[in-house]
Amino acid sequence: MTQQDIFDVIVRHTRDVLPNLTDHPFQSGDSLKALGANSVDRADIIMMTLETLALNVPLVEMARADSIGNLAEIMYAKG
Numbered sequence: 001m002t003q004q005d006i007f008d009v010i011v012r013h014t015r016d017v018l019p020n021l022t023d024h025p026f027q028s029g030d031s032l033k034a035l036g037a038n039s040v041d042r043a044d045i046i047m048m049t050l051e052t053l054a055l056n057v058p059l060v061e062m063a064r065a066d067s068i069g070n071l072a073e074i075m076y077a078k079g
Helices: 003-017 039-053 068-078
Strands: none
Touching: 003 039, 003 068, 039 068
16 A cells, blocks of 8 residues: 555545535645644544545644654555
């Protein structure tokens, strides 16, 4: 799985949690918080993505990510 594949999974789960973003053209620099995801939404998106990717990574490791691209990068490195 490539880093782009992981980014696409994050985007899919973001759209599941925040349906108002269905038509949003996601970029790697997009921040979940800036897109309107509260802390529970962000945790849900990350947990759903980790489950889809079958990764067991502590959420605290995701805290340093400031964008969707950074999340994908961290998850890719752990995969």
